[in-house]
Amino acid sequence: MMKKPLFIYDGQETTYKFNDDHPFNQKRLVMTVDLLQRVGALPESAVMAPVAAAETQLLRIHGDAYVQAVKALSSPSPDPLWIAQAGKFGLDTEDTPFFPNMHEATSLVVGGSIAAAEAVMSGRTDHALHLGGGLHHAMQSKGSGFCVYNDAAAAIAHIHDKYDVRVLYVDTDVHHGDGVQWLFYSEPKVCTFSIHETGKYLxxxxxxxxxxxxxxxxxxxxxxxxxxxxxxxxWLDCFDEMLERVVRHFKPDIIVSQHGCDAHALDPLAHIHCSMDIYKAMPAAIHRLAHEHCGGRWVALGGGGYDIWRVVPRAWSLLWLEMNNDPMIARLSSDPQLQLPADWLERWQSESPVPLPATWLDDKNAWTPMPRRQVITETNNQIKEVALLYVK
Incomplete structure (x- = not known):
């Protein structure tokens, strides 16, 4: 019998906030939790609050000088000497500027992802979701791409070090999961698989x-x-075939997946033209393979997603519904135009600068097809064959 999945969350995680104008807006977390609660899919018994990661856990991934810099720059009034060094650590950019209580907020995020990993590996649950995590761009000694500490890498390191098992990391964010890849680039027991928009343009x-x-x-x-x-x-042709082949080839003991939802056509920071359908299909594929090959062990994390009104709450809710085998997933298969709860729409429409979608999935009949669809598909298929060259 499957154990009930755990939802790792604490409202304090929303203090991971760069500034009011930054595209990384944690209101998306609040909206997702509210949506899941309104459809009755998130009982209090499923929620587990994280605790901040210990400094030793941060140092497993990040250099000591970097951690000390993050701590110093987290002061409401950092020492000018540290401010002068912020650029050295990637913490003075428009993307990743330092902010008050940065260390405390991002340590809590790391702790949440480690807690999800431990809950699954200890046998407390089969699946755990930490939507506040998925900060996959941070490097050993540098913040990058809205990411200060790399919680995904810290969770993988915890699993690797404590349990000595094979970990497959699956990154579905539209941006390449570079930080996790490079941190485990020479570790044979960790396999990283990332599907993303080509780095030629992004x-x-x-x-x-x-x-x-x-x-x-x-x-x-x-x-x-x-x-x-x-x-x-x-997108799904590439994802499904590659994930299936990678799992069979690598034979993981656990899957850790990152669920940035910025490959949607409405996302303002990328150029992919996918719909909500992929955010229903990808978790389903991962879920199935986790049970077929990993004894059900699956840790899922959040990630990117910058249309916080029309995309993120729906996509992340679909992930949790799939993880729980919620009946609504089956209903969506038979009724693709299933309505979102009216009270949720009423609650958030007053704040949204754009009209909120009324349905869980998108009506793609109203979308204009991409004019280069055949060329794009053929190019992706060619790249897929090269990518799978060493995956038997």
Whole structure:
């Protein structure tokens, strides 16, 4: 009998906030929790509050000088000497500027992802979701791409060090999961698989098929860079085939997945033209493979997603509904135009600058097809074959 999944969450995680104008807006977390509660899918018994990661856990991933810099720059009035060094640590950019209580907020995020990993590996639950996590761009000694500490890497390291098992990291964010890849690039027991918009045109500019791992870990870094304006059919064709092949090839003991939902056509920071359908399909594929190959062990994290009104709450709610085998998933299969709860729409429409969608999934009949669909699909298929060259 499947154990009830855990939802790792604390309202304090929303204090991970750069500034009022920054696209990384944690209201998306609040809206998602509210949506799940209104449909009766998030009982209090499923929620577990995280605790902040210990400094030793941060130092497993990040350099001591970097952690000390983050702590110093977290002061409401940092010492000018530290401010002068912020650029050295990637914490003075428009994307990742330092902010008050930065260390405390991001340590809580890291602690949440480690708690999710421990809950699954200890046998307390089969699945755990931490939507506040998924900050996959942070490097060993540098903040990057809205990410200060790399909670995904910290969770993987915890699993690796304590349980000595094979970990498959699946990154579905539209931006390449570079931080996690590079941190485990030479570790043969960690396999990273990222599907993302090609780095030719999008941050962080990495994630080519040539990045395959090094030393004894060669072949454990697998990237699927797709063309701009890729649509659902091509995205899912690449994702499904590659994930299936990677799981069979690597034989993981647990899957850790990152669920940035910025490959949606409405996301303002990328150029992919997918619909909500992929955010129903991808968790379903991961869920099935976790049970078929990993004894059900599955840790899921949040990630990017910058249309916080029309995309993120729906996408992240679908992930939790899938994780729980909620009956609403089956209802969506038979009724793709199933309505969102009216009270949720009423609650948030007054704050939203755009009309909120009325349904869980998108009505793609109203969308204009991409004019280069065939060329884009053919190019993605060619890249997929190269990416799978060493995946038998």
């Amino acid at each position: 941050f962080p500019g990495t994630g080519s098929v040539a990045e395959r791992g090094e030393g004894t870990a060669f072949g454990t870094s697998i990237n699927m860079p797709v063309e701009p304006y890729t649509e659902d059919a091509s």
